[in-house]
Amino acid sequence: MALRIPLRAWTVVSALVLAAAWLTLTWGGFVRDLFLPPPDQLWDAFNDLATDGYKNRTLWEHLQISLWRIFAGFVTGALAGTFLGLAMGYWRGVAALASPFVEFLRPLPQLAYLMLLIIWFGIGETSKIILLFLAALPVSAVAARDGVRNVPAQRIHAARTLGATEWQVFRHVVLPSALPEIFTGARIGVGVVYGTLIAAEIIAGSSGIGWMILDAGRFLRSDYVFVGIILIGLMGVALNGALVALETRLVHWAGR
Amino acid sequence: MPDASGSVARVSSEAFVTFDNVGVTYGSGAARVAALENISLSFRAGDFVSIVGPSGCGKTTLMQTLAGFLKPSHGRVTIEGRTVDGPGADRGVVFQQPALFPWLTVAGNAGFGPMLRGAAKSQRTEVVERNLRMAGLWDFRDRYPYELSGGMQQRLAIVRALANDPKILLMDEPFGALDALTREQMQEELHAVWRRTGMTVLLITHSVEEAIYLGTDVVVMSQRPGRIMERIAAPFARRDERNSRAVKSLPEFVAMREHVLSLIWRSGHS
Ligand SMILES: Nc1ncnc2c1ncn2[C@@H]1O[C@H](COP(=O)(O)OP(=O)(O)OP(=O)(O)O)[C@@H](O)[C@H]1O
Ligand SMILES: [Mg+2]
Numbered sequence: 001m002a003l004r005i006p007l008r009a010w011t012v013v014s015a016l017v018l019a020a021a022w023l024t025l026t027w028g029g030f031v032r033d034l035f036l037p038p039p040d041q042l043w044d045a046f047n048d049l050a051t052d053g054y055k056n057r058t059l060w061e062h063l064q065i066s067l068w069r070i071f072a073g074f075v076t077g078a079l080a081g082t083f084l085g086l087a088m089g090y091w092r093g094v095a096a097l098a099s100p101f102v103e104f105l106r107p108l109p110q111l112a113y114l115m116l117l118i119i120w121f122g123i124g125e126t127s128k129i130i131l132l133f134l135a136a137l138p139v140s141a142v143a144a145r146d147g148v149r150n151v152p153a154q155r156i157h158a159a160r161t162l163g164a165t166e167w168q169v170f171r172h173v174v175l176p177s178a179l180p181e182i183f184t185g186a187r188i189g190v191g192v193v194y195g196t197l198i199a200a201e202i203i204a205g206s207s208g209i210g211w212m213i214l215d216a217g218r219f220l221r222s223d224y225v226f227v228g229i230i231l232i233g234l235m236g237v238a239l240n241g242a243l244v245a246l247e248t249r250l251v252h253w254a255g256r
Numbered sequence: 257m258p259d260a261s262g263s264v265a266r267v268s269s270e271a272f273v274t275f276d277n278v279g280v281t282y283g284s285g286a287a288r289v290a291a292l293e294n295i296s297l298s299f300r301a302g303d304f305v306s307i308v309g310p311s312g313c314g315k316t317t318l319m320q321t322l323a324g325f326l327k328p329s330h331g332r333v334t335i336e337g338r339t340v341d342g343p344g345a346d347r348g349v350v351f352q353q354p355a356l357f358p359w360l361t362v363a364g365n366a367g368f369g370p371m372l373r374g375a376a377k378s379q380r381t382e383v384v385e386r387n388l389r390m391a392g393l394w395d396f397r398d399r400y401p402y403e404l405s406g407g408m409q410q411r412l413a414i415v416r417a418l419a420n421d422p423k424i425l426l427m428d429e430p431f432g433a434l435d436a437l438t439r440e441q442m443q444e445e446l447h448a449v450w451r452r453t454g455m456t457v458l459l460i461t462h463s464v465e466e467a468i469y470l471g472t473d474v475v476v477m478s479q480r481p482g483r484i485m486e487r488i489a490a491p492f493a494r495r496d497e498r499n500s501r502a503v504k505s506l507p508e509f510v511a512m513r514e515h516v517l518s519l520i521w522r523s524g525h526s
Binding site: 152154155157158159160161162163164165168172173176179251252253 | 324342344348349351353368369373400401422
């Protein structure tokens, strides 16, 4: 008879194995602290950062700055992209006008045009937020466009026979029908924006969690680097979790 | 688009819906399909018209021209004397697949038409409650379509169409996916609605029995190109006796069924 092990147990097992390996390698003296700091050292580093901050800013300020950039760039980019995509899906003319730019921008590595943005706008906030805006926009646009194009024709027919005007068809049928794909786009967009932000802070910045990692790395403070990475990771998981929670609330019917 | 002018004279003055020499061709060149040809048909308000015919003979296409989803390549379709030019709330449609709005609750779907018209909230809830109770869906008003069975979804689709008080109800094989028992129950419900409201109904069905049992008129179509073979007046829908087993085994019912079936057989082999 096969043993039935709950899935959650596997997750715990994998975490435990990793932790055990970490403890053995560090406390056992197999690797130097510079390469992989032991847990107690990481905890101390975290406490240092939490109480004293890093280079004129508290840890929370660094986190806040990064979060604000993501928020500003992602929200504006995703909204603009969604509106553009809805228009592209609805009117072939708009699609014809906008497609070349969207299709060109979408696969472009963000860091390639970051250089241009720095030349134009300097290394301040403006260039970073525009960068994130440009990273989020094409992803959302394509998702919204496809969402509109994939609305079942019969749904639109049904609405028309119930007396819907063109605007009502859009507002009450096309928009909700496209919502699941808009959300998928938003989640991909958050991922792109997040990765872009950290890279942007590393290349051009003096604040934010990405910059903290780079700066600490220059001084070989691997403990700070690790704390920064763990924080970035947790922040990413939280961001995605928030979006998923919103998604299951708003489009609970998707795929059914 | 060619206009069948001059043929209007044929249409009787009391006709409610007319198909006037309607033809529909899909595609062009080698892929050209003449789905409908020379369809002339009219019926009066309050008629219950059943349409039967082999698969692919153009029944859905015919309905789509009346619903306004499809412009005929030839001829015209009128309702109350006006040429059909796009969909409208005067023609309720029930599709073979329910095509409900999955983000709305059962009540939201049932009240969709009145909501579009901007009906007052109190009036809306009243209509929705009455219709949902009638369809046995009131207890499910806060559920979502994906939580309903196929038969319940189809009932909801009918309720949604009826909430608008359409002048005519167009149904494309609405009961095709249901089991025999549910199907009979739905037939009775549809019949009751028709009797009570006096609404005009166009029902496309694969079941000859259903067509004869419910229809005041049975239209038999033939295949490629789709044409009307015969139109038969059926007396059973207007009878007060509603024991469906009894009606369906009446000798005149059986005779009519065999006649229609033989027509379909013949058209399938031509
Ligand atoms: N959108 C389309 N493009 C091209 N040909 C089509 C299209 N829709 C239908 N046809 C063709 O027109 C003919 C009639 O189709 P229609 O769907 O009206 O048949 P039907 O009588 O409703 O069949 P069924 O009983 O199987 O639903 C068929 O030969 C079909 O292949
Ligand atoms: Mg069909």
